[in-house]
């Protein structure tokens with residue numbers, strides 16, 4: 001794929017899964033450059049329509065929230081709120097650790113933990129992680145605290161519209177950015193229904209997102225190439241392929257005769273949009 005925003009490969013070692021931030025055991029970490037590109041493509045769609053942000057981002061299959069904490073740091077100041085949900089309580093415990101590091105107190109706790117391990121075991125990897133954490137800390141300190149993203153997590157089945165609407169109750173979502181389970185065996189779980197083919201589970205998630213999205217929400221879904229990212233209630237704005245992943249950037253169709261969720265209240269004059 002052609003990167004429009006992150007044109008150069010940068011050094012993302014501070015963001016590597018397992019260094020300061022934790023990843024989902026058994027799941028390939030979402031590539032940092034790709035996460036940044038997708039977020040910026042979604043933000044650019046909003047900006048072209050006069051919505052400058054900062055944006056509220058939601059991920060209904062957040063796992064360890066690894067890619068969420070990464071975009072939270074890389075685009076600090078541009079993200080107002082990060083909300084994540086997952087069906088798995090253990091994944092949410094990891095997500096809590098990661099998103100907690102978007103606050104100074106949470107990051108300093110992690111730094112102390114890493115420094116303790118460095119001193120106890122004398123390993124180079126721990127020493128390098130402490131250095132990375134201190135660079136992340138500088139990033140946080142450089143941004144006014146009121147611009148640090150707020151965070152929220154909840155347990156919920158992404159295919160249950162009732163669960164999502166209950167939890168998000170009237171909260172506007174500007175960007176959905178989710179990295180869904182890769183194939184049936186590697187993780188789709190649903191509470192209310194029995195076995196369905198993968199494509200149907202993804203369709204059900206898109207269906208339930210219509211309850212919390214507005215006609216302005218931009219929905220980016222990353223999946224393996226075997227799953228079909230389609231739903232008749234959305235138009236596809238962009239499609240990207242990166243390695244084993246495909247990413248579809250969608251927008252709910254407002255004329256679809258559906259009750260869409262609340263819209264965002266922040267429309268700026270397009271003349272002032274940041275591109």
Ligand SMILES: C[S@@+](CC[C@H](N)C(=O)[O-])C[C@H]1O[C@@H](n2cnc3c(N)ncnc32)[C@H](O)[C@@H]1O
Pocket residue numbers: 023024027030060061062063064065066067068085086087088091156157158159178179180181182187188189190191
């Ligand atoms: C590929 S992982 C997400 C990893 C995440 N992007 C990260 O960076 O840490 C997919 C997640 O979807 C979750 N999941 C599976 N079925 C779900 C469902 N019906 N509702 C919500 N989450 C679900 C799994 O528990 C898993 O944590």
